[in-house]
Amino acid sequence: MAQFGELEAAIMDAVWAAGKPLRVREVLERLSRDPEPAYNTVHTVTEILHRKGWLSKEKDGRAFRYGATRSREDYVAGLMGEALAVAENRTATLARFVQQMPHGEAEELHRLLDQAVAREASK
Incomplete structure (x- = not known):
């Protein structure tokens, strides 16, 4: 298992702290980074975490919600x-x-x- 990169860790921290699945926009709002990463960057890294098996992905209207699959x-x-x-x-x-x-x-x-x-x- 590889250690998370900096943005991966920040995204996982946001999802773990929320305790529920979040939309990418909600993840972005919870990140306390300066400068704030672009929406597309957060979306891309969230998708990578999903492909790695760390986040689930469920349809929510036109968007998706991502939830932690492991603690x-x-x-x-x-x-x-x-x-x-x-x-x-x-x-x-x-x-x-x-x-x-x-x-x-x-x-x-x-x-x-x-x-x-x-x-x-x-x-």
């Missing part, structure tokens, strides 16, 4: 998996990552790992 968490998890894939020693990399976590996040990770182990054991 921001799915995206970040994919990036983390990609980062681990290039690690020479995954265990050491994970250990270093966990050591850098704030205490509360490390405890939450521990709880999630316990749940995953219990789920696997019950299969």
